[in-house]
Amino acid sequence: METVKPGDTITTGTSIRVGDLVILVEVSPNQFVQKAISEEEAALYSGPKYRVYGTESRMTESEWLGSVRLDEMLGFLHSKWIERKQISRKLRLFAVACCRPIRHWLSDERSIRAVEVAEAYADGLMNQEELTIAYDAAHDAATAASQAAHSCATPHAWLAAYFACSSALYSAIEAMGSSVSSTWHRRSTDTLRDIFGNPFRPLPPRPEVIAPLAEQIYAGAWDQMPILGEWLQEHGYWSEGEHCLDPNIHHVKGCWVVDWVTGRE
Ligand SMILES: [Zn+2]
Numbered sequence: 001m002e003t004v005k006p007g008d009t010i011t012t013g014t015s016i017r018v019g020d021l022v023i024l025v026e027v028s029p030n031q032f033v034q035k036a037i038s039e040e041e042a043a044l045y046s047g048p049k050y051r052v053y054g055t056e057s058r059m060t061e062s063e064w065l066g067s068v069r070l071d072e073m074l075g076f077l078h079s080k081w082i083e084r085k086q087i088s089r090k091l092r093l094f095a096v097a098c099c100r101p102i103r104h105w106l107s108d109e110r111s112i113r114a115v116e117v118a119e120a121y122a123d124g125l126m127n128q129e130e131l132t133i134a135y136d137a138a139h140d141a142a143t144a145a146s147q148a149a150h151s152c153a154t155p156h157a158w159l160a161a162y163f164a165c166s167s168a169l170y171s172a173i174e175a176m177g178s179s180v181s182s183t184w185h186r187r188s189t190d191t192l193r194d195i196f197g198n199p200f201r202p203l204p205p206r207p208e209v210i211a212p213l214a215e216q217i218y219a220g221a222w223d224q225m226p227i228l229g230e231w232l233q234e235h236g237y238w239s240e241g242e243h244c245l246d247p248n249i250h251h252v253k254g255c256w257v258v259d260w261v262t263g264r265e
Contacts, residue, residue: 058076061198061200061201064198067189068182068186068189070185070189073189073192074161074162074192077196078158087265088122088157089122089123089254089264089265090195090196090254090259090265091158091160092118092152092157092161093122093252093253093254094164094165094254095118095151095157095161095163095164096118096119096122096152096253097252098148098152098168098188099148099168100115100252101187102145102148102171103115105171105175106145106146108138108146110134110137111138111145111149112149113137114137114138114149114150114152114153115152117131117133117134118152118153118160119253132153134153135150135153135155138153143171143174144167144168144170144171144174145167145168145171145174147167147170147171148165148167148168148171150167151163151167152164165188168184169181169185187250190249190250191252194249194252194254194256195254196256197243197256197257203240203260206263207237207261208263210228210235210261211261211262211263213227213261214228214257214258214261215262218253218262218264225244225245226244228241228261229242229243229244232244232257240260243257
């Protein structure tokens with residue numbers, strides 16, 4: 001098995017290890033496919049090149065805050081939190097958030113369902129079996145947008161995060177051309193920061209008294225974010241409130257401030 005570092009280019013078909021899972025990466029002009037396979041199977045494949053994120057990565061705080069490299073950021077999170085199961089929920093919500101912008105390119109009901117089930121699974125509203133059913137049902141779809149939706153529901157949260165975003169980018173490039181690429185990288189890494197916040201700064205104890213408002217926001221009342229932001233700043237949570245009040249941030253389900261106030265991880 002090849003040992004990879006973040007940013008390495010590997011031959012398609014090379015097996016890589018992510019956590020305890022062996023995966024195979026395949027790429028063709030119109031498709032992006034990944035699957036979990038055995039090491040013996042992996043040895044049989046060869047093909048074109050694709051860059052992957054690895055399992056070890058170091059970043060400084062300023063690199064994290066300014067990065068537009070999703071592979072580096074996921075690699076860093078992986079190194080930092082590989083032992084923490086709770087991170088799976090946030091990774092899954094990131095995968096879902098990556099699929100939202102391409103929803104109108106999903107023509108197949110099974111693809112749309114896979115994204116919805118993935119979100120419900122992240123919130124503990126559906127079980128592993130229901131996730132697997134949605135994943136299997138969405139399996140045959142061949143477009144990049146459908147691959148993104150399919151990846152959302154993959155059982156492994158790290159793969160969901162990486163491949164849903166990568167396939168969504170392919171989908172956007174198919175529809176709008178390669179010029180969309182830099183915008184997409186900025187958008188997806190901003191979304192990752194919205195969900196994971198600043199891993200270098202520990203959060204203070206959460207203000208439970210304002211949790212009911214944050215719960216409403218989590219349920220969809222995103223227009224209430226400025227009210228939460230003002231409350232937080234009035235009560236001494238300056239940077240947390242600033243995040244809520246920043247008009248340039250597009251908040252998604254899993255936003256670190258809302259998760260912090262509601263006590264979610
Ligand atoms: Zn946010």
